[in-house]
Amino acid sequence: MSQNKKILIIEDEANLLYGLQAKFRVAGFEVITDEGADKTEVMEKIKTLKPDYIILDIILPQVNGFDLLAEIKAEPEISLIPVFIFTNLSDADSRQRGQALGADFYLIKTDFNLDEFVVKFKKIIANLDLTAGHS
Secondary structure, eight states: OOOOOEEEEEOSOHHHHHHHHHHHHHTTOEEEEEOOOOHHHHHHHHHHHOOSEEEEOSBOSSSBHHHHHHHHHHOTTTTTSOEEEEESOOSHHHHHHHHHTTOSEEEEGGGOOHHHHHHHHHHHHHHHHHHHTTO
């Protein structure tokens, strides 16, 4: 069952980024990565490559992840791409802000090891694919 779904992972922590990239590739996904250093570059990558899903870290060195999320959700051509926030920000305010800005899922890094995160992600998108049949 080859999905060949495209995931864009925006993460500045190299070990986590490449760990996720490897795990998702083994699971049959096409993986695009970005370290989130330039918001304009990230937005161009999203518009050009049109990933099926985006995994977004909120805490990035030069880009505010919340601002990037708002920009993604404000662009009609990419606003429907499901965005998975994957962050260490576990406080209620950050979670509410992410949801208010249009994050589809808000997951805390410390709640998962890499394998658990990939399993959780696959379960969520399987449910998304089931409900997408209604459109």
